[in-house]
Amino acid sequence: MTEWTKRDRLAAVFAGEKADRPPLSAYTHEVAAERTGEALTRASLDYAKKWDWDWIKLNPRTVHYAEAWGNTYDYDNYPVPGLPIPAQTHAVINDVEDTWKIDALDLTANEPIQEQLGVIRDVTAGAPDTPVFATLYSPLNVFTKLAGIPFTSNAPAAPGSTSTLTIQDFIRGDRAGLHHALHAIAETLAFYAEEQRRAGAEGLVFVIAALTKPDFLTEAEFNEFSRPYDNIVLDGAKGSYRVVHTCGEQSHPEWFQDYPLEGINWDHTDDTNADFDAPLAKTKVGGVNHALLSGFLDVDSIADEVRREVTEARRAADDVLVVAPSCSIASTAPDEALNAYKEAVLD
Numbered sequence: 001m002t003e004w005t006k007r008d009r010l011a012a013v014f015a016g017e018k019a020d021r022p023p024l025s026a027y028t029h030e031v032a033a034e035r036t037g038e039a040l041t042r043a044s045l046d047y048a049k050k051w052d053w054d055w056i057k058l059n060p061r062t063v064h065y066a067e068a069w070g071n072t073y074d075y076d077n078y079p080v081p082g083l084p085i086p087a088q089t090h091a092v093i094n095d096v097e098d099t100w101k102i103d104a105l106d107l108t109a110n111e112p113i114q115e116q117l118g119v120i121r122d123v124t125a126g127a128p129d130t131p132v133f134a135t136l137y138s139p140l141n142v143f144t145k146l147a148g149i150p151f152t153s154n155a156p157a158a159p160g161s162t163s164t165l166t167i168q169d170f171i172r173g174d175r176a177g178l179h180h181a182l183h184a185i186a187e188t189l190a191f192y193a194e195e196q197r198r199a200g201a202e203g204l205v206f207v208i209a210a211l212t213k214p215d216f217l218t219e220a221e222f223n224e225f226s227r228p229y230d231n232i233v234l235d236g237a238k239g240s241y242r243v244v245h246t247c248g249e250q251s252h253p254e255w256f257q258d259y260p261l262e263g264i265n266w267d268h269t270d271d272t273n274a275d276f277d278a279p280l281a282k283t284k285v286g287g288v289n290h291a292l293l294s295g296f297l298d299v300d301s302i303a304d305e306v307r308r309e310v311t312e313a314r315r316a317a318d319d320v321l322v323v324a325p326s327c328s329i330a331s332t333a334p335d336e337a338l339n340a341y342k343e344a345v346l347d
Helices: 006-014 037-051 066-069 096-101 111-126 139-147 167-173 175-198 219-223 227-236 291-296 302-316 335-345
Strands: 072-074 087-090 132-137 203-209 241-246 263-265 283-288 320-326
Touching: 006 320, 037 111, 066 111, 066 139, 087 096, 096 167, 096 175, 111 132, 111 175, 132 139, 132 175, 139 203, 139 227, 167 175, 167 219, 175 203, 175 219, 175 227, 203 227, 203 335, 219 227, 283 291, 283 302, 291 302, 291 335, 302 320, 302 335
Parallel strands: 132 203, 203 241, 241 263, 263 283, 283 320
Antiparallel strands: 072 087
């Protein structure tokens, strides 16, 4: 191929083949712009065009999934610095028995969902040569937000939440009710995934977040309460490039080998996780620690360290990878780091 397009690169690496170079992107939560679809569209396009990424990952406000079922939030109050989650003011799940109140939604007139579908349409129209990846949280991830409960046993509840419940309370208290809620959420999200594709998204980042940690769920519990519902959603996204994001320490990328996916994104720089040369059956998406790219780590030269990490990842994957951070980066990430990040792929 004489001249590779952005779409050509993605198609090649997701098929397990080398392109002229790996496709490249980075993404952030535009907290100041996420209240309205119009502002989020502008911010997303401005960021993508500034850096000329090969693909755009849209980061909607993290709680819009829970808003779809009726949770409410205070967008003037983000209590935890650096965490893009506003304070919860109302949750639809406040007790174990409330799981039976969760039903599949008709999304045709659901304001939070329709707003984000509008963002996808507008961003794809504004950047027609750049593939757009939508973001979709897993059913269990959405459930934790509906209940305002933490991901780990020693973490506080969600910002603004007064809940003292944990996922184990739902498992022990009403296993059938938890399955009911997760199935309803999964059916809704599967339809949402189809609508994201119809709106113009060519890919999907499916966010497991930190649900693989052993103090949240055992592997057997993950297989019962996450895996079957994840597959319902991912089947709904068939036809898109589906990438799972499993976050932080003990993220177990190997658990997702048999998921209906094209790619796996995890933090390979964390000592509890598989290295980037791990023998995974999916295309590897990553290459640099998001905290490093955000400028949060104390290193002698951020540019040199970014180049080193990306170069090592390219070597480990034999250059068949999608270069991306291990998680969303800070909106304040220094240009020095991002320039070095691009240079490690383009030079």
